[in-house]
Amino acid sequence: MRSRLSLPARLARGLFLAVMLAWSVGPILFIVMSSFKRQVDIFVYPPKLVFTPTIDNYLKLTTQWKGFFDAMGNSLIVALGATVLAGVVSFLGGYAYSRYRSRLTSWTAVYMIAVRVLPPIVVTLPLFPVVDRLGLGDTHILLVLLYATFWVSLNTMIMKNFFDQIPYELDEAAYVDGASEWQLVHRILARLTLQGMAAGSIFVFVFAWNEYLFAMIFTTNRAKTAPLILSELMGAVDGTEWGVLFAGVTLQLVPVVLLVTLARRYLIAGLAAGAVKG
Amino acid sequence: MTDVRLSGVRKRFGRVEVIPSLDLEIEDGEFVVLVGPSGCGKSTLLRMIAGLEEIDAGELSIAGRRVNDLSPKERNIAMVFQSYALYPHMTVRDNMAFSLRLAKAEKAVVDEQIGRASGILGLAPLLDRLPRQLSGGQRQRVAMGRAIVRDPAVFLFDEPLSNLDAKLRVQMRAEIRGLHDRLKATTIYVTHDQVEAMTMADKIVVMREGRIEQVGRPMDLYARPANLFVATFLGSPEMNLLPARPAGSGFDLGADGRVAAPGAAAAAAQDLTLGVRPHQIALRPPEGADVTAAIVLVERTGAETVLTCELPSARRICVVAPGMADGRAGDRVGLAFDPAGLHCFDTKTGQALAA
Numbered sequence: 100m101r102s103r104l105s106l107p108a109r110l111a112r113g114l115f116l117a118v119m120l121a122w123s124v125g126p127i128l129f130i131v132m133s134s135f136k137r138q139v140d141i142f143v144y145p146p147k148l149v150f151t152p153t154i155d156n157y158l159k160l161t162t163q164w165k166g167f168f169d170a171m172g173n174s175l176i177v178a179l180g181a182t183v184l185a186g187v188v189s190f191l192g193g194y195a196y197s198r199y200r201s202r203l204t205s206w207t208a209v210y211m212i213a214v215r216v217l218p219p220i221v222v223t224l225p226l227f228p229v230v231d232r233l234g235l236g237d238t239h240i241l242l243v244l245l246y247a248t249f250w251v252s253l254n255t256m257i258m259k260n261f262f263d264q265i266p267y268e269l270d271e272a273a274y275v276d277g278a279s280e281w282q283l284v285h286r287i288l289a290r291l292t293l294q295g296m297a298a299g300s301i302f303v304f305v306f307a308w309n310e311y312l313f314a315m316i317f318t319t320n321r322a323k324t325a326p327l328i329l330s331e332l333m334g335a336v337d338g339t340e341w342g343v344l345f346a347g348v349t350l351q352l353v354p355v356v357l358l359v360t361l362a363r364r365y366l367i368a369g370l371a372a373g374a375v376k377g
Numbered sequence: 378m379t380d381v382r383l384s385g386v387r388k389r390f391g392r393v394e395v396i397p398s399l400d401l402e403i404e405d406g407e408f409v410v411l412v413g414p415s416g417c418g419k420s421t422l423l424r425m426i427a428g429l430e431e432i433d434a435g436e437l438s439i440a441g442r443r444v445n446d447l448s449p450k451e452r453n454i455a456m457v458f459q460s461y462a463l464y465p466h467m468t469v470r471d472n473m474a475f476s477l478r479l480a481k482a483e484k485a486v487v488d489e490q491i492g493r494a495s496g497i498l499g500l501a502p503l504l505d506r507l508p509r510q511l512s513g514g515q516r517q518r519v520a521m522g523r524a525i526v527r528d529p530a531v532f533l534f535d536e537p538l539s540n541l542d543a544k545l546r547v548q549m550r551a552e553i554r555g556l557h558d559r560l561k562a563t564t565i566y567v568t569h570d571q572v573e574a575m576t577m578a579d580k581i582v583v584m585r586e587g588r589i590e591q592v593g594r595p596m597d598l599y600a601r602p603a604n605l606f607v608a609t610f611l612g613s614p615e616m617n618l619l620p621a622r623p624a625g626s627g628f629d630l631g632a633d634g635r636v637a638a639p640g641a642a643a644a645a646a647q648d649l650t651l652g653v654r655p656h657q658i659a660l661r662p663p664e665g666a667d668v669t670a671a672i673v674l675v676e677r678t679g680a681e682t683v684l685t686c687e688l689p690s691a692r693r694i695c696v697v698a699p700g701m702a703d704g705r706a707g708d709r710v711g712l713a714f715d716p717a718g719l720h721c722f723d724t725k726t727g728q729a730l731a732a
């Protein structure tokens with residue numbers, strides 16, 4: 100395929116890739132490099148690409164902003180919790196939508212997508228009094244529920260797509276072989292929809308890990324997540340320590356970058372919504 | 378004793394009655410083929426026997442036990458699907474072992490059964506492969522292996538060969554029949570290919586629109602079709618049909634001439650349809666023949682020659698002559714109908730008349 104492109108086309112493509120790369124990787128590179136610079140070096144112009152790295156910023160983060168690491172712990176709990184919850188629900192939901200078709204299910208499918216299109220805050224704010232009444236304010240559970248709910252509709256449809264690609268004859272073969280519905284689901288269908296599960300889980304995890312707005316509204320202390328501390332870092336009364344902020348941001352980025360890199364195969368498959376090879 | 382009995386079995390999908398009311402008895406160890414045109418309800422019937430489709434009314438019993446309300450796994454059946462439906466993420470071995478493991482069979486039993494099945498089917502070298510690493514014929518065999526490891530009372534096949542090329546189909550046909558002769562388990566086999574039905578079955582069930590048109594041994598159906606549908610459905614090329622009237626000791630074909638049939642005087646003077654298979658028409662010189670026709674098309678397969686001819690009424694008739702028969706398009710020929718091969722049908726009802 101490559102050889103069929105003409106030279107100008109190839110140049111154009113190279114240029115396009117370069118721009119995209121600068122666009123997406125540039126800011127990350129800037130943040131990561133800055134986190135290893137002294138405060139005075141960060142905003143000098145022209146930026147220094149070669150410098151003597153220092154880990155002072157990271158040390159300062161551990162000594163002066165201990166709360167950041169607790170918050171990262173909270174982020175991890177919330178992100179994992181939401182991932183597991185959304186995973187289970189959308190897996191079972193996708194199965195039901197794919198295998199139990201009726202007028203009711205097709206109608207609710209449309210509704211689920213419709214809800215997803217509303218601005219999340221519109222759906223969420225009315226929850227405030229409910230949350231209060233239930234005493235769920237500032238708890239991990241609440242964020243887990245919110246984040247999972249936010250993704251369940253889309254992930255259910257992604258999973259439905261994956262299930263739809265598995266011929267129903269396979270279910271029937273398993274039933275004839277003596278499988279119960281549960282055995283069919285967990286010994287056969289679960290293995291064949293792994294890619295979808297992986298992709299969906301990454302969406303939820305990354306979203307929950309990065310989310311700021313809901314966390315700000317619904318947590319104050321115990322369940323505070325890392326992005327909130329980062330924003331506090333920025334607004335510190337004694338002036339922003341950019342180096343420390345960038346160190347925090349770098350740490351915050353690590354799991355996301357790792358996850359996306361490790362699972363990019365699944366991610367792309369998930370975005371293409373499902374291809375199970377026979 | 379694993380006989381399968383259906384009495385008054387019905388099935389409807391929404392408002393469409395797919396199987397109006399069907400009775401069928403299948404004896405222990407019999408190889409029964411359900412055959413019929415697409416959409417006639419063969420698969421639906423098979424799936425009802427398997428327990429994959431609910432039975433709306435009537436009774437289904439396997440080995441004397443009513444099984445209407447039992448799940449597939451409680452019916453002691455195994456099924457081979459058209460798409461094979463192998464579990465894509467499992468090796469051949471695991472595909473075959475799946476049902477045994479679900480039944481919590483001992484490992485030694487599982488190994489023994491897989492050894493036996495893979496021996497019968499020649500799967501031993503493929504046991505550790507995944508389905509996607511197999512050819513179509515090999516997948517077919519694995520699907521059969523998955524069925525036989527369980528020693529089921531009844532084997533169900535739904536068009537298992539339709540995804541294979543012609544040559545492999547002939548080979549697997551013989552293999553499945555050979556397998557049956559060896560295991561002697563009751564088998565119900567669905568196909569819309571009449572050659573499969575003729576070559577494999579102990580008993581053929583010809584279906585149309587959810588009804589059974591005729592049941593019987595292949596050669597009985599071929600020699601004595603109960604009606605026009607069965608007559609034209611079985612046999613290739615199709616039986617020729619000609620409108621006729623009884624006349625003396627024979628039949629008057631109107632413009633096309635007459636056919637002598639010494640024994641056939643009994644039929645009442647009515648409109649009937651005369652059927653004759655292409656193999657039971659012989660070519661003669663046109664001079665003095667009762668029926669003459671013009672050759673339109675000649676097809677030679679080597680072993681036989683298939684001639685399409687046009688009668689004076691412009692009706693087409695197919696003749697199969699053994700070996701390399703002479704004749705070219707445009708030639709005139711005389712046709713001699715074998716009196717023993719004549720079939721009479723009531724034109725209105727399509728039912729066979731005693732000839």
Ligand SMILES: Nc1ncnc2c1ncn2[C@@H]1O[C@H](COP(=O)(O)OP(=O)(O)OP(=O)(O)O)[C@@H](O)[C@H]1O
Binds near residue numbers: 391395413416418
């Ligand atoms: N789940 C279903 N819902 C509605 N109609 C159905 C369903 N399954 C089958 N039918 C209808 O029932 C009739 C019989 O279908 P069936 O699959 O039994 O035919 P078949 O004889 O196996 O045909 P083929 O040779 O094409 O496989 C068809 O008209 C089909 O459209």
Ligand SMILES: [Mg+2]
Binds near residue numbers: 419420421535
């Ligand atoms: Mg069918």
